[in-house]
Amino acid sequence: MRNRAVVLLSGGLDSTVCLAVAKSRGFAVHALSVDYGQRHRWELRAAQRVAGQLGACDHRIVTINLRAIGGSALTDEIPVPKDRTPEQMSHGVPITYVPARNTILLSLALGYAETIPAYDLFIGANILDYSGYPDCRPEFLQAFERLANLATRAGTEGQGCFRVHAPLLSMTKAEIIRVGATLGVDFSWTLSCYDPDEQGRACGRCDACLLRKKGFAEAGLPDPTGYQPQ
Amino acid sequence: MRNRAVVLLSGGLDSTVCLAVAKSRGFAVHALSVDYGQRHRWELRAAQRVAGQLGACDHRIVTINLRAIGGSALTDEIPVPKDRTPEQMSHGVPITYVPARNTILLSLALGYAETIPAYDLFIGANILDYSGYPDCRPEFLQAFERLANLATRAGTEGQGCFRVHAPLLSMTKAEIIRVGATLGVDFSWTLSCYDPDEQGRACGRCDACLLRKKGFAEAGLPDPTGYQPQ
Numbered sequence: 001m002r003n004r005a006v007v008l009l010s011g012g013l014d015s016t017v018c019l020a021v022a023k024s025r026g027f028a029v030h031a032l033s034v035d036y037g038q039r040h041r042w043e044l045r046a047a048q049r050v051a052g053q054l055g056a057c058d059h060r061i062v063t064i065n066l067r068a069i070g071g072s073a074l075t076d077e078i079p080v081p082k083d084r085t086p087e088q089m090s091h092g093v094p095i096t097y098v099p100a101r102n103t104i105l106l107s108l109a110l111g112y113a114e115t116i117p118a119y120d121l122f123i124g125a126n127i128l129d130y131s132g133y134p135d136c137r138p139e140f141l142q143a144f145e146r147l148a149n150l151a152t153r154a155g156t157e158g159q160g161c162f163r164v165h166a167p168l169l170s171m172t173k174a175e176i177i178r179v180g181a182t183l184g185v186d187f188s189w190t191l192s193c194y195d196p197d198e199q200g201r202a203c204g205r206c207d208a209c210l211l212r213k214k215g216f217a218e219a220g221l222p223d224p225t226g227y228q229p230q
Numbered sequence: 231m232r233n234r235a236v237v238l239l240s241g242g243l244d245s246t247v248c249l250a251v252a253k254s255r256g257f258a259v260h261a262l263s264v265d266y267g268q269r270h271r272w273e274l275r276a277a278q279r280v281a282g283q284l285g286a287c288d289h290r291i292v293t294i295n296l297r298a299i300g301g302s303a304l305t306d307e308i309p310v311p312k313d314r315t316p317e318q319m320s321h322g323v324p325i326t327y328v329p330a331r332n333t334i335l336l337s338l339a340l341g342y343a344e345t346i347p348a349y350d351l352f353i354g355a356n357i358l359d360y361s362g363y364p365d366c367r368p369e370f371l372q373a374f375e376r377l378a379n380l381a382t383r384a385g386t387e388g389q390g391c392f393r394v395h396a397p398l399l400s401m402t403k404a405e406i407i408r409v410g411a412t413l414g415v416d417f418s419w420t421l422s423c424y425d426p427d428e429q430g431r432a433c434g435r436c437d438a439c440l441l442r443k444k445g446f447a448e449a450g451l452p453d454p455t456g457y458q459p460q
Contacts, residue, residue: 032299064294069262069342100341103381107337111330112299140380147373151333151365 004118011046017180018124102135173215234348241276247410248354332365403445
């Protein structure tokens with residue numbers, strides 16, 4: 001029997017490639033999406049498409065109303081910034097930062113892993129996103145791995161040892177796109193945009209869209225994203 | 231201005247005393263309850279009562295469907311065990327264990343704290359509960375504190391340092407009850423039962439009820455809990 005892994009899947013480009021990497025390493029993939037009241041519910045539809053197309057064994061969606069604790073353009077009534085330069089993006093923590101997001105996502109992945117059971121957690125965190133996201137740093141991921149091994153029945157009873165995998169951590173967006181293409185990802189399944197329109201089309205102007213466009217350009221591959229007409 | 235603290239409040243006996251302790255230490259208390267699909271939704275009503283009576287500045291309720299990932303008698307369709315002896319209770323991880331619960335709860339407390347901002351998190355974990363709950367151990371709480379300081383904007387930008395307080399950690403249930411009584415807690419506000427009836431009355435027979443009854447007996451105080459007629 002293949003080892004099972006829980007893969008956090010938003011339906012964006014990075015988490016999709018992360019899932020493809022987990023599969024390529026021989027894991028039976030259990031995808032976990034978290035609907036945390038983000039504006040881009042279209043991402044969840046993308047996640048369902050990706051999980052189906054890439055052959056996940058299971059796909060669970062946990063709903064959580066992070067709006068109750070507020071504090072981000074993605075869950076609160078703060079406008080998503082548009083047309084920012086790379087310099088503006090790299091300055092400080094962006095307002096699209098969701099408080100304690102990766103801590104919350106990994107906690108849920110850990111809870112799901114305990115029930116399966118699985119001891120391998122995959123998250124699509126990468127350094128590019130660390131332009132101000134503290135919870136994408138390697139030292140954060142290591143600290144979570146340590147926590148996971150203290151927090152759980154498996155850790156207590158010595159049945160296993162949790163590992164947090166972040167295979168995209170040190171890749172550029174262009175490298176992530178190339179790896180995904182090699183592993184058979186069709187990027188038209190995915191949605192990165194922070195602010196899609198009512199038909200689910202990407203805005204082309206938020207930080208996520210701008211980074212994605214740049215990634216395809218640098219990878220020398222066509223961008224299959226359906227953008228809104230400008 | 232008083233320092234703010236986020237206090238995890240289930241509406242049970244322990245978290246209520248924990249809130250009273252946080253207040254007695256001079257914190258402006260922001261209570262956070264998490265509705266994770268537990269059977270005992272009556273606990274949330276108790277939490278609202280407690281937050282009001284003890285003068286919390288704010289009380290937020292985050293809803294999360296942990297049923298989507300399953301794995302516990304409190305969220306799944308597994309019967310709650312009744313009439314167990316202390317020896318049975320102390321053996322292994324109880325099936326009322328919710329996977330990664332305290333990791334998830336503290337993550338949400340951290341997210342809420344970031345938005346307020348607050349740097350002090352209170353959780354009513356205690357050693358008695360560690361009869362098999364790995365995420366009530368001091369080494370788990372220390373690991374979470376370390377994680378919090380790596381995970382957040384405040385940690386990154388050096389604005390502050392998170393602390394996880396577990397003031398009840400090494401108290402017996404009787405000691406917790408005495409401390410609460412001293413701080414003015416009326417325990418009839420609280421609900422500990424894992425399996426209350428349709429009128430919100432405690433069953434008197436689950437592990438939580440049995441530990442609570444024993445605690446009042448040992449504290450030499452009357453138990454004001456409204457139990458179901460047996």
